Amino acid sequence: MSHRNDPLPLALYRAAQVRELDARLIAAGTPGFELMQRAAQAVWRALRRRWPDAREVTVLAGRGNNAGDGYLLAALAQHSGWRVRVLAVGDPGQLGGDAASACAEARAAGVAIEPWSECAPLRGVLVDALLGTGLNGAVREPYAQAIRLANASGLPVLAVDIPSGLCADTGRVLGVALQAELTVTFIGLKLGLYCLDGPDYCGALVFDDLRGDPALLASVAPAALRLSAGSLPRLAPRPRNAHKGLFGHVLLVGGDLGFGGAALLAAESCLRSGAGLVSLATRDEHVPALLARRPEVMARGVQSSFQLQDLLAQADVLVLGPGCGQGAWGRGLLAGLGALDKPQVWDADALNLLAAAQLTPPSGNWLVTPHPGEAARLLDCTTAEVQADRPAAALALARRLNAVVLLKGLGSLVATPAGELYLCDHGHPAMAGAGLGDVLAGLLGALLAQGLDVAAAARLGVWLHARAGERLGRGGRGLAAADLIETLRELLEEHSPCLK
Structure with a gap:
């Protein structure tokens, strides 16, 4: 993992703790959709820093809030003149709440949203917005197929919050996981990014607290602390x-x-x-x-x-x-x-x-x-x-x-x-x-x-x-x-x- 000089926090959390922090931020007055927008902006900044000349992005989207981050990222890239496609591995019609709003915003921006197909060409930087931190069991089809083909493509991969297929709590690969070159994670660092297979799959690590109130973010005791000098x-x-x-x-x-x-x-x-x-x-x-x-x-x-x-x-x-x-x-x-x-x-x-x-x-x-x-x-x-x-x-x-x-x-x-x-x-x-x-x-x-x-x-x-x-x-x-x-x-x- 190539994050040695990054100013990353020391606190590490399990997925349920990060969800609790997210809920507390919303309860304190930050709407969930605004947090999703901040996450997409953080991903967009990191993507441009890492691949400033890419000019093309393919978003692999699931059907949860992780997908919502991906749809909003696609809209930002579209507004900036990049070539953008979303391959919807999860049916957009099944999106709800903030994720549905994010998909609607991507459509309004003119983003091409296509259903996933194993024949769909993958181009540019691949953005993994498939499964997020809520995964507990083995990755199912068609997600597993999408992950395998993305890994075989040889294209650079940016994972949103955590590489899909990696357990956020343990770092265990749940059948198959996306091999990211860069992972942008939010609110709290996930314990699984540092355990077992995590460092081999997340690549370089970027953290963004989504401008959450530091006192509120400190209100949940972390699962572990990283050691530092x-x-x-x-x-x-x-x-x-x-x-x-x-x-x-x-x-x-x-x-x-x-x-x-x-x-x-x-x-x-x-x-x-x-x-x-x-x-x-x-x-x-x-x-x-x-x-x-x-x-x-x-x-x-x-x-x-x-x-x-x-x-x-x-x-x-x-x-x-x-x-x-x-x-x-x-x-x-x-x-x-x-x-x-x-x-x-x-x-x-x-x-x-x-x-x-x-x-x-x-x-x-x-x-x-x-x-x-x-x-x-x-x-x-x-x-x-x-x-x-x-x-x-x-x-x-x-x-x-x-x-x-x-x-x-x-x-x-x-x-x-x-x-x-x-x-x-x-x-x-x-x-x-x-x-x-x-x-x-x-x-x-x-x-x-x-x-x-x-x-x-x-x-x-x-x-x-x-x-x-x-x-x-x-x-x-x-x-x-x-x-x-x-x-x-x-x-x-x-x-x-x-x-x-």
């Missing part, structure tokens, strides 16, 4: 006489045979992200390699939980799971650690062991970092069900575990047991590789060690991690997890300078 917690500057004891001691437990790299990545990330002291409990076989690469990490080979006792007594924060496996070694080390009254990060196989009822979780003050498959196991559902509504899954898991949940993936989500939800809309496809979750776990441990609470650490950590991947992703494929660690250090310094 200005809204994130910051680490305090360090005093000149700082010493390692002021910035926490993190103990990482992980790295069964064959998985030592995961533990090393987490430990190095923790060290580079500012933890005062970092200890790693791992397999004996991994200690020489770990010390050769990162001698600052206090690596100890352990075979049983008894050997952890002195390390646990010294630790302020625990990071459990990177590379620990699900065998007897990992189970034995992690058993009982949930009862310790220390901030904890649970990752990877710690979560799989928890889902299998092999471990007892903490009662609070902990953070879990599942990918969708791990979240599904913890919720006793399928990965497809988690992905079908990622925001709902994250919130449900936070309530079930009484933990802060960082659900990884496109549009990573941070959910709290109190029902707060945050979304990170940064990242890069080059991050699709092994070990990046281990780097994130170590970073989160370091932020906790430096004084952030679990919810604040999750918000700042996921944002730093995604921004690092975004910065390095410019180099393309082949991004290695270890590449992120130095960039995380740079970004953390940019965000929270070590000195005043």
Whole structure:
């Protein structure tokens, strides 16, 4: 999604909330038809900015208010001398209310309105005014056919409010969805534009509040908030006489045979992200390699939980799971650690062991970092069900575990047991590789060690991690997890300078 420098709001809403905002604007004195006119004008401005030399537009219209926006856009283009056609996929005779008035205005302007046909030629910029935000089930014919042919046309597509076929609440493609180059959305940003398939289908994003009263628009609490540099917690500057004891001691437990790299990545990330002291409990076989690469990490080979006792007594924060496996070694080390009254990060196989009822979780003050498959196991559902509504899954898991949940993936989500939800809309496809979750776990441990609470650490950590991947992703494929660690250090310094 190419909206990084756009002044977009942070609040994200579900479709029902946006409908409520629309109703409140009307009840406060702005007629619905006037809001529709403002929406059409916003689309027209965006269309001309994006394609100033197009001079031709084909509007694909349905039979709801989304179609009304399209008909009014067609009238504006007609008045400006553009070549304009509306292909009515929804019968104009079934339009009602403001949408019917918009269709009448388009006719009065001389716009050619033709019934949809698979043989109808598509020309110019295609304006998607088909289905809008109210869609819940799979797209039906003839809408599905129109979407398929528009996608196959190779023509630029502007979506009105949301690409048709995309669920406004979850970002799920409902059978088929229109692939937009530009989406102009109104009143409130829809959560689905940022989740799952949303960023791949909406293209560049333009927002217009339709000149609604800011106080009224703020009267409905959003479903989620996007993370931004200005809204994130910051680490305090360090005093000149700082010493390692002021910035926490993190103990990482992980790295069964064959998985030592995961533990090393987490430990190095923790060290580079500012933890005062970092200890790693791992397999004996991994200690020489770990010390050769990162001698600052206090690596100890352990075979049983008894050997952890002195390390646990010294630790302020625990990071459990990177590379620990699900065998007897990992189970034995992690058993009982949930009862310790220390901030904890649970990752990877710690979560799989928890889902299998092999471990007892903490009662609070902990953070879990599942990918969708791990979240599904913890919720006793399928990965497809988690992905079908990622925001709902994250919130449900936070309530079930009484933990802060960082659900990884496109549009990573941070959910709290109190029902707060945050979304990170940064990242890069080059991050699709092994070990990046281990780097994130170590970073989160370091932020906790430096004084952030679990919810604040999750918000700042996921944002730093995604921004690092975004910065390095410019180099393309082949991004290695270890590449992120130095960039995380740079970004953390940019965000929270070590000195005043």
